Amino acid sequence: GQNIDQPTEMTATEGAIVQINCTYQTSGFNGLFWYQQHAGEAPTFLSYNVLDGLEEKGRFSSFLSRSKGYSYLLLKELQMKDSASYLCGTTGANNLFFGTGTRLTVIP
Amino acid sequence: GAGVSQSPRYKVAKRGQDVALRCDPISGHVSLFWYQQALGQGPEFLTYFQNEAQLDKSGLPSDRFFAERPEGSVSTLKIQRTQQEDSAVYLCASSLNRQSYEQYFGPGTRLTVT
Numbered sequence: 001g002q003n004i005d006q007p008t009e010m011t012a013t014e015g016a017i018v019q020i021n022c023t024y025q026t027s028g029f030n031g032l033f034w035y036q037q038h039a040g041e042a043p044t045f046l047s048y049n050v051l052d053g054l055e056e057k058g059r060f061s062s063f064l065s066r067s068k069g070y071s072y073l074l075l076k077e078l079q080m081k082d083s084a085s086y087l088c089g090t091t092g093a094n095n096l097f098f099g100t101g102t103r104l105t106v107i108p
Numbered sequence: 109g110a111g112v113s114q115s116p117r118y119k120v121a122k123r124g125q126d127v128a129l130r131c132d133p134i135s136g137h138v139s140l141f142w143y144q145q146a147l148g149q150g151p152e153f154l155t156y157f158q159n160e161a162q163l164d165k166s167g168l169p170s171d172r173f174f175a176e177r178p179e180g181s182v183s184t185l186k187i188q189r190t191q192q193e194d195s196a197v198y199l200c201a202s203s204l205n206r207q208s209y210e211q212y213f214g215p216g217t218r219l220t221v222t
Contacts, residue, residue, distance in 0.1 A: 033209050042112075042199065042213035043151065087150050091209050094164040095141055098150030 002026050004099035006088050011105045012078055020073045020102045022088030030091040032064055034073045037101065038084045046073070046086075078106050110134070112214035114200050120220045121190045129185045129217045133202030140183050141211060142175055143199040151199050157183060158206055190221045 003025040012018040024032065031050040035043040049055060049064035049071065061074040073086055085101040113132045121127050133140050139158055143151035144167075153167040159180040168175070172191075177183040187194055197218050201211040 031209055042215050044213070045210045048209045089150065092153075094156040094206075095153040095167070096151075096209070096211065097153070098143075100148070101150050 002090060002092070002097040004088060004090065004097065006086075006099045006102045008100070009103045009105070011107060012075075014078055014080060014106055014108050016078050018075050018078060018104065020075070020086050020088075020104065022071045022073070022099060024069050024071070024088070024090055024099075026069075026090050026097075028092075029066065032062075032071045032088065032090055033096065034062055034071075035087040035089070035098075036084050037087060043087060075104075080106050080108070082106050112200055112202055112212050114198075114214040114217050116217060117215060118218050118220075120222060123192060123221055124189055126186065126188045127190055127219065129187075129198050129200075129219070131183045131185070131200030131214060133181065133183070133200070134212055135181075137202035137204055137212070139203045139206050139208065139211075140177055141201045141203075142183070142185050143201065144169075145197045145199055145216070147196075154185070154198075187219075190219075192221050195219055195221045 006022045033048045034046040037043040047062040054063045059076045064071045083106045085103045087098050087101045089098040115130045142154040145151045155175045156164040157177040172188045174186045197216040199216045201213045203211045
C-alpha cells in the first residue's frame with residue numbers, strides 16, 4: 001500500500017523561504033512528485049524526483065532521500081500567488097498516489 | 109493548444125439519480141485517468157485508460173461507478189443511483205504515454221448529491 005504524510009497547513013511571509021516536508025511509505029517506489037493546486041482549480045505539475053538529491057527549477061526546488069522515505073519542496077522568494085495547496089505523492093503502476101496536500105498561505 | 113476540458117463544471121443531483129461526467133483529453137494523449145477529490149483531500153485514483161482499453165479500475169468505489177472511452181479520446185464517467193457520499197470533485201487527467209508522471213488535469217466537475 002501507499003502512505004504519504006505532509007503537514008496540513010503552513011503560513012509564510014512574502015519574500016521568505018518555506019520548506020514543505022513529505023514522508024512516504026510505499027510497497028514499490030518509482031518516483032516522487034509535487035503538484036500545485038490553487039483553490040478551485042486543477043492540480044499542475046511542479047517536479048518529479050527519481051534519484052536522491054536536490055533538483056532546482058527556478059524559485060522551486062525538490063529534494064528526495066529514498067533511504068529515509070523523505071522529500072521536501074522548497075519555495076524561495078515567496079509571492080502572494082504561491083498561496084495554494086502543494087500535493088506530494090508517489091507513482092504507481094498506472095496512476096499517481098497523492099497525499100492530502102499542504103495548504104500554504106503567504107501573508108504580506 | 110487546448111488543455112483538458114470537462115463538462116459540466118457543476119452538477120447537482122438528487123440522491124438516486126444517474127449522472128454522466130464528460131472529459132475531453134489533450135489531443136494525442138494516450139493515457140486518461142479519473143480521480144475523485146473530496147474537500148480538503150488529495151485526488152484519489154478511480155480508473156485508467158490506455159487508448160480505448162480500461163486497464164485499471166481498481167479505484168472505483170462501487171459497481172455504481174462506470175467509465176468508458178470507446179474511441180480512445182473522449183471519456184465518460186457514469187455514476188448510477190447517486191449517494192450523498194459521492195459528492196466530490198471529479199478530476200480527469202491525460203498524459204502523453206503510460207509511464208508519464210506529468211499528468212495534465214482538467215478543471216473538474218463538482219458533483220453535489222442532495
